[in-house]
Amino acid sequence: MMEGINVSLIVELITIVAAVATVFFYFGKLESRITKNTYDLNHARQVIKEDVQxxxxxxxxxxxxxxxxxxxxxxxxxxxxxxxxxWAEKQGYQKVRTDTDFEV
Structure with a gap:
């Protein structure tokens, strides 16, 4: 019975470790892609900026x-x-305030 529990526990631990390793591997791969895409975008921006200039x-x-x-x-x-x-004010003209206010 003790050996059955140990084997079951070991299998569960291996499964958990494999799942965690898969998650870490996936995050590492995702980070690598993000880094590459960021580099590509920055490079594209630089090339476009230089070409436009x-x-x-x-x-x-x-x-x-x-x-x-x-x-x-x-x-x-x-x-x-x-x-x-x-000059016009000195000559005696007044500012036009309305459409019909053109008198001297």
């Missing part, structure tokens, strides 16, 4: 410069409109 970097810089020039032009227009408004 090489292909569109100059165009993006040109667009940025153009937008900066437009910003300066708009500031100058705003300053000129402000100066024109002040």
């Amino acid at each position: 090489a292909k569109f970097g100059k165009e993006l810089k040109d667009i940025d410069n153009t937008l900066e020039r437009y910003e300066h032009v708009l500031k100058n227009v705003q300053i000129r409109l402000y100066n024109l408004e002040k």
Whole structure:
């Protein structure tokens, strides 16, 4: 009877150890895949970033410069409109407040 219990206990322990080993093996394999996929994704991001910068970097810089020039032009227009408004007020004109308020 004692030997039967020992054999049964040993079989159960072997089964548990095998199950735990399988789980650890599976997690190790999963971690390996995750690491590889992370490396592949980072490499793909780097390649895409370099390609985009090489292909569109100059165009993006040109667009940025153009937008900066437009910003300066708009500031100058705003300053000129402000100066024109002040000049018009000195000449006796009033600000237009409604659609029909165009009297001098």
